[in-house]
Amino acid sequence: MPWKSELLSGTINGVNRTFTISNVPKANSLIVIFQGTPLEAVGSQPDQMQFAYTVSGTTLTLGLAPLVGQTPWAKYFF
């Protein structure tokens, strides 16, 4: 079970907020970085202007929809 850093997988178009990662992270090990800022993990779908995310399995829902050129990424242990 290794560490993993990866870009979030999904359409980046300023609209899409749903992304995936390759593996199901160990609980509480996931850190999601968006424009250099660590996002807050919240229990339910974050507001569209919120620097936050929810995770379910390998699916992440961000509050903010990344714009073209932005590269949200995640680090986690699985």
Add this chain to the structure above:
Amino acid sequence: MGIDPVTFARNSIAPRFGRDGLVHNIPVDCPRFDFNITATGDLPAGIFINAGSTLQFSSSNGLSDINTLIWFENDVAKSTPTDANPFTSSGIYSGVPDKYIKYLTKMDRILTAAEIATVQRALTDIPPIEFVIVPPVPPVEEVTDHAIFVKDVPTGRNGVQTVFTLSNDPILDSVMLVCFGIVCRRVASAPGNMEYTLSGAGNRTITMGMAPLTTGPPFYVMYNRTGSQFGTFVKETPSPPMNGSNTVFQLSRTPIPESLFVVCFGVPLELVAASPGQMQYTLSGHTITLGMAPTASYPFIATYSASGP
């Protein structure tokens, strides 16, 4: 036993065990009632009909007629005609001796099998219900061998230098580099602003896309190196709630210090030994002391690995 009149005769004394555990003698002609001892209370076993004793109901009860008779024999439910009627037409028990008899019930007609079963269920002794409060099962804590946490503060930043060296060989995907007030992104080559590469022997060489300033936002690298270190990942908002004046907060667990990553005011904070300034904090056991009191406007997140309870 239900149906009067009843006579009982025994030509000798009878022994029985009392609740004190001792043997007690029952006088001649005195019926012997015993109890089944259970963990939650004693239940009636019935009247003990030993050889030489006589249990007789009034013949007017007509116990030997064709209507259904239900009784319990050594706690086993019986009924006619499935079971032989142990009473004579005179109402005298003539069944096998040395049995406990209880709940003799005479019906006014022949019951169906279902009706008999219903009556027998109603007469069956049920041990008192004992309520046992089951303690809540604590969540299973997942302890992981996540390799050894390391936290380096690279030396030599002067606003010009862009190459720095880590103290250990990092597990590449574990690296998190904080500089310029953000978490920088690792790229394979040609790092731009807010980016870096790891290369060289053991991937210890950091090449920043932009030189960190001598002072200002913290510059540190958190990573794991090969080796065994067990811990439980924790992600939480320290307590108590932020109120704009308090600067001392508690973590629920004691973190492995090198694993602690604190974010507040929208930026990663810097761990210092004492006297934290803005965007800095100190750690002592479970206690985090910030240099500036946060308000609820910002998420306050502590992510770490706890090695023990």
